[in-house]
Amino acid sequence: MKLLLVEDQPAMQTTLERAFQRRGIRVTICGDGARALDRWQASVPDVVVLDLSLPGLDGLQVLSQARAAGLKTPVLILTARGTVGDRILGLDTGADDYLPKPFDLDELEARIRALARRSDAAAPPASAGPRPFNGLSCDDASAAVYFRGVPLDLAPREAALLRALLVKPGHAVSKERLFELVFPGEPDVQFEAIEVVVYRLRKKLADTGTQVVNLRGLGYLLKSAP
Template structure:
């Protein structure tokens, strides 16, 4: 089993990584919220263990953006924010489980393994990821495929395409796409135009068009 551990406390991260590896769980560590989504897309984890207090983007922002992109990996929030309101907010943002600090390591492992088992049950996998006109998103990896074959896309191109695939035929504003494609980065809204230009070239032979709607944003349209 592969676990993506998103935790900025170095001592906590080291302790958890060593403990889980001794228990046969492969751990991919990440300390920065702004980089967490890239690790999530690249590592294809079975479960994500997510702290809320992170530099760059906080944990709830990471989780909200991941779900918006179609990343459906089960998430267990592990945090010192343990009030009922915090738990409700985390679960409503797309978390599957919530364990406040301090915690018992055996209980944490049991909850992680339960999420991994649940993910493997019929009807709970990532097969319901967005799809449109031959384009689809592989839920576990986040890769965008054309007729089942992964496309060669940069991480930013893939992030933009996943966001658009979640709402094909509907315009997404530049500002929202900037937040998705450049998480935690201070860039101008026009930066998305460069990504859109490159993505449009990638889609040229797919039968799907990336359409610019002035004043509204971008949308995907099936070629006539």
């Protein structure tokens, strides 16, 4: 499970990050309300844990803007504001659950997993795999990528990147997600290495009429060349 923790207190960040990681939850931390929405859009998590008292934008403003932008990730509000009015305001803004501080870690984890299960149950079926696009196609058995029936000379990482983009052509895939797919189980590889693979793939697609486009803050997508 991927969790975005939006919390500005360093001690709370450290405590929750360690606790979640021990429980097998991958945590991305953001301590600033103004940057939280960018992090949310760049790599859509399974659940967001959102504090209300944040620098930049407060938690309710972040939540309101996220919902206005079409982000439907389940949100659990975590805050010292414990009045009924605050809880109602948070839920009316688009939160899915509310847990006042101080809280029990086991209860927090249980609520997070419940939100993730509810979201999974409501999600549409996942794509079966890469789709044909602009003359490009994949062989499911060999994982090879073809252009108009001719196999492309791609390195394994280039092929993995192209297959990931072919799952939903025209839609951005975040750098974080692409990194996971292209460098699985390689924690020592620098995050910027994904840009090198993109550069090499672009060169090999130069004559296919398909481009790899970088959408700032969102990731990469495939589109037909003009």
